[in-house]
Amino acid sequence: MKKVLTIAGSDCSGGAGIQADLKTITAHRLYGMSVITALTAQNTTGVQAVQAIDADFVGAQLDAVFSDIIPDAVKIGMVANKEIIQMIARKMQQYKVRNIVLDPVMAATAGSKLLQKEATVILQNELMPLASIITPNIGEAAVLAGFTPTTTDEMEKAAKIIYEKVFAKRQDDCAVLVKGGHLTDSADDVLCDKNLTYIYNSRKIDNKNTHGTGCTLSSAIACNLAEGFNLQQSVKNAKKYVTMAMQTNLDLGSGAGPLNHMAAGGWLTSDIWQ
Numbered sequence: 001m002k003k004v005l006t007i008a009g010s011d012c013s014g015g016a017g018i019q020a021d022l023k024t025i026t027a028h029r030l031y032g033m034s035v036i037t038a039l040t041a042q043n044t045t046g047v048q049a050v051q052a053i054d055a056d057f058v059g060a061q062l063d064a065v066f067s068d069i070i071p072d073a074v075k076i077g078m079v080a081n082k083e084i085i086q087m088i089a090r091k092m093q094q095y096k097v098r099n100i101v102l103d104p105v106m107a108a109t110a111g112s113k114l115l116q117k118e119a120t121v122i123l124q125n126e127l128m129p130l131a132s133i134i135t136p137n138i139g140e141a142a143v144l145a146g147f148t149p150t151t152t153d154e155m156e157k158a159a160k161i162i163y164e165k166v167f168a169k170r171q172d173d174c175a176v177l178v179k180g181g182h183l184t185d186s187a188d189d190v191l192c193d194k195n196l197t198y199i200y201n202s203r204k205i206d207n208k209n210t211h212g213t214g215c216t217l218s219s220a221i222a223c224n225l226a227e228g229f230n231l232q233q234s235v236k237n238a239k240k241y242v243t244m245a246m247q248t249n250l251d252l253g254s255g256a257g258p259l260n261h262m263a264a265g266g267w268l269t270s271d272i273w274q
């Protein structure tokens, strides 16, 4: 069985972060492991409090995992502050980790900050270059590219700018995926690698329950990379997973509710694993 590690923050309400990642990995019928970077007190209405884990303790968790069970892919989500980013970067290099999916989480859907502002540059310079794919949403792409994309053409332009900043010197397969969940007319995602652009067209599902879509997409990409799919196909499969998980309209809590991983897992078993 392939193994997938998530390095992320905990969402006690189960919709985003570590909890969304482990549900996604389990629905893909893979073995999930987790290194927790921060505890959050949050629910469908927003984030009430954040407690970052000591960077040394994040390192201790990474040593415990990598000295025993080597993951086939790693998803990195909320990293909270620069000390944690530097610890993760050091350990990823020490253990020569491949298949890293980096979701550059900066804020929760409702707007609360999940990354120290001054840590953005460290994230870009020290951790992003170690990833196979980075998956900014529109707001994160705006911070990284220097302008806010509003169309698929502009998303492509932003992805190319980010690619040049982060991966300019890389020879192996790597890519930037700008996610369109916050566009108004569609939910198209745009992937750029060294040579090509792929547009994943999707109509916007009329559903306020989008808590954890980004976490779910990035961990689903990691599952597909662990299974041996290439970047382009991994994103295609992962986007289908998120779409299925949104479509059933699970409606928990009074705000932006979580996804239904049972519905999405059903698609996986029927279409890919048989």
Ligand SMILES: Nc1ncnc2c1ncn2[C@@H]1O[C@H](COP(=O)(O)OP(=O)(O)OP(=O)(O)O)[C@@H](O)[C@H]1O
Binding pocket: 016, 107, 108, 109, 136, 137, 138, 179, 180, 181, 182, 187, 188, 189, 202, 203, 204, 205, 206, 207, 210, 211, 212, 213, 214, 215, 216, 217, 239, 242, 243, 246
């Ligand atoms: N209303 C929607 N209809 C269809 N797909 C959507 C919708 N909202 C988000 N998605 C898809 O979900 C995935 C995550 O995109 P999004 O831009 O919401 O990420 P995010 O902002 O990082 O997520 P999060 O809310 O977890 O922080 C993308 O593949 C996006 O296209």
Ligand SMILES: Cc1ncc(CO)c(N)n1
Binding pocket: 008, 009, 010, 011, 016, 017, 018, 040, 077, 078, 105, 107, 108, 109, 114, 211, 212, 213, 214, 215
């Ligand atoms: C822990 C955590 N990670 C990521 C997000 C972004 O959705 C969130 N709300 N909470």
